[in-house]
Amino acid sequence: xxxxxxxIRLQNITKVYPIGKRELTVLKGITLNITQGEMVAIMGxxxxxxxxxxxxxxxxxxxxxxxxxxxxxxxxxxxxxxxxRIRGQKIGFIFQTFNLLSRITALANVELGMTYAGGVNHExxxxxLARVGLTARANHRPxxxxxxxxxxxxxxxxxxxxxxxxxxxxxxxxxDSQSGADIISVLKEMHAERNITLxxxxxxxxxxxxxxRIIHIKDGEVVTEEDL
Amino acid sequence: xxxxxxDIRIIWSTVWLGISTHKLRSFLTMLGIVIGVASVIxxxxxxxxxxxxxxxxxxxxxxxxxxxxxGAVSFGGVRGMPSQTSTLTLEDAEAISExxxxxxxxxxxxxxxxxxxxGNNMYGSVNGVTxxxxxxxxxxxxxxxxxxxxxxxxxAAVAILGTNVKETLFPDTDPLQQQLRMGxxxxxxxxxxxxxxxxxxxxxxxxxxxxxxMQQTVAQPRTANGGHGVSTISLEIADQxxxxxxxDEITSLLxxxxxxxxxxxxxxxxxxxxxxxxxxxxxxxxxxxxxxxVAAISxxxxxxxxxxxxLVSVLERTREIGIRKALGARDRDIWTQFLTExxxxxxxxxxxxxxxxxxxxxxxxxxxxxxxxISPAIIIMAVSVSVAIGxxxxxxxxxxxxxxxxxxxxxxx
Numbered sequence: 008x009x010x011x012x013x014x015i016r017l018q019n020i021t022k023v024y025p026i027g028k029r030e031l032t033v034l035k036g037i038t039l040n041i042t043q044g045e046m047v048a049i050m051g052x053x054x055x056x057x058x059x060x061x062x063x064x065x066x067x068x069x070x071x072x073x074x075x076x077x078x079x080x081x082x083x084x085x086x087x088x089x090x091x092r093i094r095g096q097k098i099g100f101i102f103q104t105f106n107l108l109s110r111i112t113a114l115a116n117v118e119l120g121m122t123y124a125g126g127v128n129h130e131x132x133x134x135x136l137a138r139v140g141l142t143a144r145a146n147h148r149p150x151x152x153x154x155x156x157x158x159x160x161x162x163x164x165x166x167x168x169x170x171x172x173x174x175x176x177x178x179x180x181x182x183d184s185q186s187g188a189d190i191i192s193v194l195k196e197m198h199a200e201r202n203i204t205l206x207x208x209x210x211x212x213x214x215x216x217x218x219x220r221i222i223h224i225k226d227g228e229v230v231t232e233e234d235l
Numbered sequence: 236x237x238x239x240x241x242d243i244r245i246i247w248s249t250v251w252l253g254i255s256t257h258k259l260r261s262f263l264t265m266l267g268i269v270i271g272v273a274s275v276i277x278x279x280x281x282x283x284x285x286x287x288x289x290x291x292x293x294x295x296x297x298x299x300x301x302x303x304x305x306g307a308v309s310f311g312g313v314r315g316m317p318s319q320t321s322t323l324t325l326e327d328a329e330a331i332s333e334x335x336x337x338x339x340x341x342x343x344x345x346x347x348x349x350x351x352x353x354g355n356n357m358y359g360s361v362n363g364v365t366x367x368x369x370x371x372x373x374x375x376x377x378x379x380x381x382x383x384x385x386x387x388x389x390x391a392a393v394a395i396l397g398t399n400v401k402e403t404l405f406p407d408t409d410p411l412q413q414q415l416r417m418g419x420x421x422x423x424x425x426x427x428x429x430x431x432x433x434x435x436x437x438x439x440x441x442x443x444x445x446x447x448x449m450q451q452t453v454a455q456p457r458t459a460n461g462g463h464g465v466s467t468i469s470l471e472i473a474d475q476x477x478x479x480x481x482x483d484e485i486t487s488l489l490x491x492x493x494x495x496x497x498x499x500x501x502x503x504x505x506x507x508x509x510x511x512x513x514x515x516x517x518x519x520x521x522x523x524x525x526x527x528x529v530a531a532i533s534x535x536x537x538x539x540x541x542x543x544x545x546l547v548s549v550l551e552r553t554r555e556i557g558i559r560k561a562l563g564a565r566d567r568d569i570w571t572q573f574l575t576e577x578x579x580x581x582x583x584x585x586x587x588x589x590x591x592x593x594x595x596x597x598x599x600x601x602x603x604x605x606x607x608x609i610s611p612a613i614i615i616m617a618v619s620v621s622v623a624i625g626x627x628x629x630x631x632x633x634x635x636x637x638x639x640x641x642x643x644x645x646x647x648x
Contacts, residue, residue: 067561067641088565095563106558106645110256122249123563126241164562 272588324462363449557644577629
């Protein structure tokens with residue numbers, strides 16, 4: 008097995024949003040490392056800054072100060088275009104609200120995940136959908152699917168390009184407990200199979216317990232880290 | 236190269252997704268352009284068709300034709316009406332025929348007279364003409380023949396009828412070799428002219444006789460120096476481009492012959508078909524341009540419609556843009572997507588507009604009996620202008636879309 012290297016290294020990361028004339032400091036110097044292949048939960052109350060942290064990790068946003076190394080490469084100074092390339096090729100997102108395009112089929116949504124990652128491959132999209140057990144639903148639109156099914160389409164969309172890092176923001180937040188448990192087990196399987204690094208933001212301790220490590224965040228700072 | 240091709244395929248599939256999943260909106264975007272392009276095509280084709288029509292009619296009279304007619308003469312400060320007096324003479328015509336670039340010259344003297352044949356009678360215009368008159372004025376004989384040099388010299392009593400005269404005097408019979416009374420002489424019909432249609436100066440309502448024959452019947456005015464007065468001198472020049480040169484030469488020649496002092500006014504006037512053609516073409520071009528401008532405004536309005544709908548589209552698809560960005564779309568991917576979408580919609584609108592416009596202009600030419608002329612240049616222009624409109628008016632919405640912050644965009648409903 009490959010040597011365990013740091014996939015993510017955060018050094019004293021801060022994020023400040025200007026709100027009118029005042030400034031709102033959302034992240035107050037976060038330092039943490041995440042090893043390649045780890046499955047980590049980030050927990051915290053709403054407003055604690057965990058979503059902001061996830062956006063920074065996902066290269067959707069840039070920190071105000073501090074350094075962020077992704078796979079050993081510093082990300083801070085990169086242009087929007089280079090960040091987009093990292094998002095497209097290395098990072099998969101799963102959102103609380105699924106964020107599927109409502110007018111196209113499940114399969115087309117999965118293919119959308121490949122559009123900016125080197126090109127669409129029909130067969131691979133079908134395989135990805137089959138992997139989450141939705142072959143029969145391939146030609147249904149999101150509106151015709153249950154919440155759990157929609158989230159599984161979203162997982163297929165994120166996984167179809169074989170990302171190195173999978174970021175899930177409250178993936179079960181809008182699901183009933185049964186579908187939520189299904190989603191978590193799908194995510195765990197994916198993690199085990201593909202040896203990807205998986206970060207789950209949640210405030211559900213039962214979900215967090217499935218991970219190898221839990222990072223607690225409060226008011227923009229890391230409070231505790233516990234290994235399970 | 237292969238990567239390029241792949242990029243194009245990705246852009247195409249993305250754009251097609253945008254268009255096909257928003258059919259009504261796409262249709263509305265195209266509609267403005269369709270109507271704009273179609274009206275450009277229809278109006279321009281009507282404009283060009285009318286111009287062609289007028290020029291053809293003029294062309295049937297002969298574009299190399301130059302006509303000299305008597306002008307106004309002043310007697311002691313009282314200016315007479317033009318054409319009432321005869322200042323031109325047969326001798327003038329002979330002198331003009333010696334000028335360079337002049338191919339053929341004909342003179343005619345016309346008068347209105349009563350014509351009687353087998354119980355029918357009418358007032359018609361009688362033209363006493365020289366032998367080359369038919370050639371110069373582009374007149375054709377539909378049956379029979381024209382008079383010969385010999386007949387002309389003899390002052391033979393022969394006549395060639397215009398179609399309307401033939402219909403009135405010989406409605407059911409073949410007029411050839413029939414008798415026709417004009418004033419105090421009996422003419423024999425030797426030919427009938429082809430119909431000219433209702434164009435100006437049409438010979439349909441007149442009969443042609445040798446000028447020498449006419450001189451025997453009608454007392455023609457003599458000018459002061461004893462010349463034989465004629466109503467018009469018409470000449471065919473070698474090429475219409477010589478019209479100005481010939482015009483100047485005739486002017487100086489006639490001024491000398493008519494002994495007009497340096498500051499005196501011309502007692503004749505010269506008009507050439509080339510001049511007329513030019514004037515008419517200019518007028519027709521202005522008209523076509525005006526029609527085109529009106530249509531171009533509707534195209535512009537269509538373009539603004541494109542921008543309008545694209546802006547709404549960007550707003551409505553904010554979340555889609557956020558999702559695409561999260562999935563790795565660069566700003567310029569989004570920009571390309573929306574710009575291409577606008578360009579393809581307007582291109583399609585342009586093509587549909589061209590087809591629609593062509594169909595309408597063909598229908599117009601059949602139903603309304605207006606000539607229409609669709610030139611390929613207009614089609615190419617209309618299509619490229621509509622794509623340019625798409626690019627121009629799609630630019631701002633696409634730029635707006637590309638600059639959206641992905642986090643904000645994902646949060647929008």
